[in-house]
Amino acid sequence: MEKALQPKKRRNAMRDTLGDKVFYTINGIFLGLVALIVLYPLYFIVIASISNTDAVLAGEVVLLPKDITLDGYAKILEHKEIWNGYLNTLIYTGLTVVLSLLVTIPAGWALSRKTLPGKKWFMIFFIIPMFFGGGLIPFYNVMSSLGLVNTIWAIILPSILSVWNLFMSKTFFESSIPNGLIEAAKIDGAGQWRIFASVVIPLSKAVIAVMALYYAVGQWNSYFNAMIFLQDETKYPLQLVLKEILIASESTVGGSGETMLEQFRLANQLKYVSVIASSLPVLCLYPFVQKYFAQGVMIGSLKE
Amino acid sequence: MDTVTGTLSAPVLSKPVKPVNRKWKHLRENAPFLLMILPAVVVVFLFCYLPIYGVLIAFQDFMPGDPILSKDTIWVGFENFSRFFNDPQFWPLMKNTFLICIFGFVIGFPLPIIISLTLNALKSKKVGKTLQTIFTAPHFISLVVLVGMLSLFFGSGGLLASIARHFGGEYESLFLKDSAFRPLYILSSNWQDFGWSAVIYIAALSNVDPQQHEAAILDGATRFQRVIHVDLPAIMPMISVMLIMSIGGLMGVGYEKALLMQTDANLSVSELVSTYVYKRGLTGVPDQAYASAIGLFNSVINVVLLIIANTTSKKFSENSLW
Numbered sequence: 010m011e012k013a014l015q016p017k018k019r020r021n022a023m024r025d026t027l028g029d030k031v032f033y034t035i036n037g038i039f040l041g042l043v044a045l046i047v048l049y050p051l052y053f054i055v056i057a058s059i060s061n062t063d064a065v066l067a068g069e070v071v072l073l074p075k076d077i078t079l080d081g082y083a084k085i086l087e088h089k090e091i092w093n094g095y096l097n098t099l100i101y102t103g104l105t106v107v108l109s110l111l112v113t114i115p116a117g118w119a120l121s122r123k124t125l126p127g128k129k130w131f132m133i134f135f136i137i138p139m140f141f142g143g144g145l146i147p148f149y150n151v152m153s154s155l156g157l158v159n160t161i162w163a164i165i166l167p168s169i170l171s172v173w174n175l176f177m178s179k180t181f182f183e184s185s186i187p188n189g190l191i192e193a194a195k196i197d198g199a200g201q202w203r204i205f206a207s208v209v210i211p212l213s214k215a216v217i218a219v220m221a222l223y224y225a226v227g228q229w230n231s232y233f234n235a236m237i238f239l240q241d242e243t244k245y246p247l248q249l250v251l252k253e254i255l256i257a258s259e260s261t262v263g264g265s266g267e268t269m270l271e272q273f274r275l276a277n278q279l280k281y282v283s284v285i286a287s288s289l290p291v292l293c294l295y296p297f298v299q300k301y302f303a304q305g306v307m308i309g310s311l312k313e
Numbered sequence: 314m315d316t317v318t319g320t321l322s323a324p325v326l327s328k329p330v331k332p333v334n335r336k337w338k339h340l341r342e343n344a345p346f347l348l349m350i351l352p353a354v355v356v357v358f359l360f361c362y363l364p365i366y367g368v369l370i371a372f373q374d375f376m377p378g379d380p381i382l383s384k385d386t387i388w389v390g391f392e393n394f395s396r397f398f399n400d401p402q403f404w405p406l407m408k409n410t411f412l413i414c415i416f417g418f419v420i421g422f423p424l425p426i427i428i429s430l431t432l433n434a435l436k437s438k439k440v441g442k443t444l445q446t447i448f449t450a451p452h453f454i455s456l457v458v459l460v461g462m463l464s465l466f467f468g469s470g471g472l473l474a475s476i477a478r479h480f481g482g483e484y485e486s487l488f489l490k491d492s493a494f495r496p497l498y499i500l501s502s503n504w505q506d507f508g509w510s511a512v513i514y515i516a517a518l519s520n521v522d523p524q525q526h527e528a529a530i531l532d533g534a535t536r537f538q539r540v541i542h543v544d545l546p547a548i549m550p551m552i553s554v555m556l557i558m559s560i561g562g563l564m565g566v567g568y569e570k571a572l573l574m575q576t577d578a579n580l581s582v583s584e585l586v587s588t589y590v591y592k593r594g595l596t597g598v599p600d601q602a603y604a605s606a607i608g609l610f611n612s613v614i615n616v617v618l619l620i621i622a623n624t625t626s627k628k629f630s631e632n633s634l635w
Contacts, residue, residue: 028535036431043428044447047504050462051450053472057465066470068479116353119346126343131350138357140561141616143364144608145568145587146594146601150370150377151363170356201345230455233569237595248457255461256573277470284458284465291453299446 058082058281062274065281081282084275091283093243094250098229101164101246105228106221109169113220116170117178118209121186139172152238163238164246168228174220181216182209218301229291247287254283371606377599393606402589410585410611413571414563417499422559424507426552429514430540445515448508460573463501464488489578498574498583513555514548521547553632561619564611586611 025033057065061076069075085091119125120132142148157163186209194204210217232248239245254276367381371394374387397403428448435441454462466472467487477484487493521544529539568587575583586607594604627633
């Protein structure tokens with residue numbers, strides 16, 4: 010196999026004209042620069058988090074860390090709000106993923122069936138919210154009249170169904186579950202529930218993984234609903250705690266004095282560390298699940 | 314046509330089963346589907362349709378806590394809307410929202426296309442995959458962290474400030490300069506999402522028939538010419554669909570990121586329709602009817618834009634959303 014491919018490859022290489030070579034070079038340089046622009050900010054956060062704060066504030070940490078210290082990491086371990094937020098976010102994310110799968114996957118399967126009674130009406134029912142909504146204030150009022158304000162369900166329930174994800178799973182089922190299999194199961198006497206549980210689910214690991222990841226990342230990263238619905242600080246998710254740490258200080262023009270300066274130093278160090286501590290789980294997980302994410306986009310791109 | 318086939322196949326199909334019976338059997342067999350879809354219907358009804366019903370307060374003199382429809386409801390017609398048109402904030406809000414969106418579109422629309430074409434033209438597939446992984450990573454950073462990172466680079470205690478201090482220069486936080494808001498907002502959004510938006514084009518490019526490339530090579534096309542004449546046309550339908558979608562969202566910039574980036578100093582450019590809705594409706598002394606009217610006005614603009622874009626695209630090409 011390999012041997013057979015070899016000569017062909019070489020022929021292709023020989024065919025490169027000067028123009029092609031120039032093109033490949035420029036292309037490579039361009040993409041290299043883009044990669045640098047993407048990576049440098051992430052790299053800087055990492056080196057700043059392990060460098061001495063004073064060196065960072067003096068502008069001495071640009072390309073390499075200086076006076077490496079894990080002080081910041083030690084401090085974040087003592088930061089109760091962050092860990093409480095972490096725990097809350099884990100709970101919210103876990104519940105959201107479980108509930109969203111229970112809602113999205115069966116609905117996607119049902120919506121993919123031609124025999125679903127009233128299919129056309131269900132489609133319209135789900136398409137309208139993609140393009141038109143009541144807006145923020147009526148949404149808030151609905152949550153308030155459902156008694157969800159200041160409960161964790163205000164964070165979870167509105168996020169357990171994304172219509173985009175629903176249509177994505179529908180498209181997956183339409184294109185990836187062979188009809189013959191369903192027919193065969195039917196002939197064997199399996200009912201719709203049985204078919205769904207024993208034939209469809211085992212074949213749908215990819216779409217289930219994609220959905221779980223989409224919902225999880227969405228919940229992990231969101232702050233807005235928590236900000237408007239939660240008054241109780243012990244219920245704050247991680248992102249809301251981070252918002253206080255990372256951003257709140259930006260709107261106040263800093264004062265002067267020893268304590269102010271000291272606070273500024275500490276706050277600055279905590280910022281770098283908390284960015285890493287909060288993004289690490291998602292960024293670490295990401296390369297492993299990347300193929301699923303990309304798959305999800307592809308599934309979603311197939312037009313009806 | 315239909316009636317012809319109908320009459321032709323009728324004798325074959327009409328077995329001694331009563332049609333009502335068959336319909337009943339069909340319904341019973343497929344009833345589980347209704348149960349499967351029910352939770353999704355409930356969720357969408359509660360969190361999408363109830364708010365659409367609730368937007369009626371935009372036409373009322375509404376106090377928080379009032380029922381949406383009762384005999385005491387005071388209807389005021391379009392008064393809340395005309396109040397908005399006469400609000401001294403109206404034009405600044407429209408301008409800020411439009412400019413953020415249009416600049417965002419001008420940079421953010423072509424960038425993923427260029428990235429996908431260049432990635433696809435790389436010789437080494439392995440390098441391409443690695444780069445794609447790198448480019449997509451920032452998509453998974455939360456908005457809070459992204460804005461936090463902006464502050465760590467461009468804020469008062471950030472990298473630029475430190476470097477300025479190192480060289481003894483003066484530095485003013487970009488969060489306090491109103492001229493910096495738009496570039497910061499747009500460039501950071503693109504930094505975060507260009508790779509993710511490119512994935513959809515990359516997927517389309519991987520489906521290009523290699524024979525097309527081989528034919529072009531035989532015709533003496535250079536790699537660059539093949540990008541323009543083979544790759545680009547292959548993703549054209551996708552580009553059209555994305556174009557329609559982005560025109561539909563042209564006034565639909567959300568509040569999440571802008572709220573995080575707002576400071577008192579940049580408010581003259583960072584106050585958008587959506588953030589204004591949030592502030593008038595949920596903070597201070599809330600004026601919910603007024604805020605709902607503004608929100609509704611904005612969603613109607615978006616729907617109209619989407620319809621115009623779709624109709625235009627349908628007229629001039631085969632591509633459309635519906």
